[in-house]
Amino acid sequence: MKRRIFESLIDRYLHKKANKAEQSLIDQWYDTLDQEELPVEEVDEVQLWEKIQERIRSTAPKKSMVRKISYWSGAVAASLLLCFGILFWKQQHELNLIAKETHLEPGYRIFETGASQRKRVLLADGSTVVMNAYSKIKLDTVSYDRRDRVVELLAGEAFFEVKKDSAKAFIVNAQEIQTRVLGTSFTVKNYAELDDISVSVFTGKVQVTTNNNSLGVLTRGEEIRYSKNSHHSSSRAFDLATRNSWIEGRVYLKQSSFAELALAVKNIYDVDIKTDDQRIAQQRYSMPISKQLSWSATLESIKAIHHNKSRKEGRIVHIY
Numbered sequence: 669m670k671r672r673i674f675e676s677l678i679d680r681y682l683h684k685k686a687n688k689a690e691q692s693l694i695d696q697w698y699d700t701l702d703q704e705e706l707p708v709e710e711v712d713e714v715q716l717w718e719k720i721q722e723r724i725r726s727t728a729p730k731k732s733m734v735r736k737i738s739y740w741s742g743a744v745a746a747s748l749l750l751c752f753g754i755l756f757w758k759q760q761h762e763l764n765l766i767a768k769e770t771h772l773e774p775g776y777r778i779f780e781t782g783a784s785q786r787k788r789v790l791l792a793d794g795s796t797v798v799m800n801a802y803s804k805i806k807l808d809t810v811s812y813d814r815r816d817r818v819v820e821l822l823a824g825e826a827f828f829e830v831k832k833d834s835a836k837a838f839i840v841n842a843q844e845i846q847t848r849v850l851g852t853s854f855t856v857k858n859y860a861e862l863d864d865i866s867v868s869v870f871t872g873k874v875q876v877t878t879n880n881n882s883l884g885v886l887t888r889g890e891e892i893r894y895s896k897n898s899h900h901s902s903s904r905a906f907d908l909a910t911r912n913s914w915i916e917g918r919v920y921l922k923q924s925s926f927a928e929l930a931l932a933v934k935n936i937y938d939v940d941i942k943t944d945d946q947r948i949a950q951q952r953y954s955m956p957i958s959k960q961l962s963w964s965a966t967l968e969s970i971k972a973i974h975h976n977k978s979r980k981e982g983r984i985v986h987i988y
Contacts, residue, residue, distance in 0.1 A: 780804040781824070783938035784959070786915060793817055793831050795838065800825035800914050801935035802859070825857040827912055830872075845883075845894055849874045854886075855912060861931050864893045868911055917959040923952045926987075929970065932957040939963060941970075941978075943987045948976060 781787050781799045789797045789805070793813045797805060803824025812818065813836065819828075821842040830838040832851025840847045842858040845865045852872025858865045867876050868891040876883040876892050883892055883901045889908055894901040910920040919932040926949050930941045936957055943949055951974050957966060967985065971978055976987050 775808065775810040777807045777809045778804060778822075779807070783934070784917075784936060786917075791817070791819075793833065793836075795831045796829045798827040798829075798915055821856050821858055824859055825855065825914070827853070827855045827870075827915065829853045843896065844878045846877045847874050848877070859931055861934075862927055863897055864895050866891055866893045868906055870908065870912070919957040921953050921955050921957065923954055926951055926953070929953045929957075933966070933970075937963045937966070939985060940983060941985045941987055945988055948974070948987055 779787070779789050779797075779799065781801055781803050783801055785801050787799045789799065791797065791807070791812070792809075795817065797819065799805065801824070803826055804822040805826060806820040806822055808818065815836065817830075817833075817836055817838045819838075819840050821840055826840075828838070828840060830849055830851050830853065834850055838849050838851070840856050842856050842865050845856075845858075845867070847854065847856055847867050849872060852874055853870040854872075854874050855868045855870070856866070857868075867874065867886065869886040869888055871888055874886050876886065876894075878894065878899075878901075883894065884903055886892060886903070889905050890903060891906045891911075892901055892903050907920075907922075913920055914935070917936065919936065921929060921932060924932075926943060933939050933941050936959055953970070953973060955969060955973065967978060970976070971987070979986050979988070
């Protein structure tokens with residue numbers, strides 16, 4: 669299927685002008701983008717797209733095909749694709765005109781995760797995104813990969829493995845921070861609970877900017893942290909072996925703040941820990957947080973580090 673034809677179908681779908689066969693096809697394509705939770709084998713959206721094209725190419729414009737539509741339309745999902753191929757043959761000229769004349773509105777798609785949930789999303793160009801718990805990304809499914817490849821990290825943390833394309837930059841927007849690459853792997857972290865936005869590079873090279881001002885160019889093992897309050901940034905090296913351990917359900921804290929500790933606990937155990945004591949809020953923690961260890965054992969370890977105590981009120985555990 670020519671890309672502009674596909675885009676015009678998206679436009680018809682978004683404006684509720686698509687018929688049932690078209691709606692079913694587009695719904696199936698959209699659903700595959702947001703159905704995988706680790707460690708399930710990744711869903712290949714590219715292969716699905718190729719399958720759609722193959723179905724259409726294999727559909728010859730014969731009357732015998734038309735006579736069988738009523739039978740195929742009641743069969744399995746593959747039959748819907750075949751019926752839609754016939755529809756495409758009949759309307760190809762009309763759709764070409766629509767593609768030329770219609771100004772396509774963006775078709776935004778939101779992907780998000782909840783407590784203790786991680787998800788891998790395979791993008792149309794072959795790049796992959798692994799999302800941490802309580803994360804959300806936004807993708808324009810119509811314009812993606814036409815020029816630049818743009819993804820917006822609305823919340824949380826995501827690891828990007830970018831397929832190299834020297835003609836099309838891969839851009840991740842996280843509030844005022846923009847990370848631009850051509851082909852590499854890196855993690856962007858932007859939780860509301862934390863003051864800073866961080867960009868950590870695992871392979872290749874990335875450029876980080878804010879409001880068109882460069883914060884620096886990072887290479888393997890380098891990280892930038894940008895304060896959302898002070899608007900200052902700093903660069904440092906990070907541990908490549910443990911930085912993305914959250915993908916396996918573990919977090920290694922190293923001289924981390926109480927806020928970072930609380931976020932790790934929430935992401936892994938879905939438990940909120942808080943403190944009203946400023947002394948405790950300033951304490952630092954070096955310890956692993958893992959799904960392999962029970963919450964009660966982890967809580968005891970947290971308290972033992974600084975000899976603190978805890979009490980539970982509803983879903984909140986107060987440290988004092």
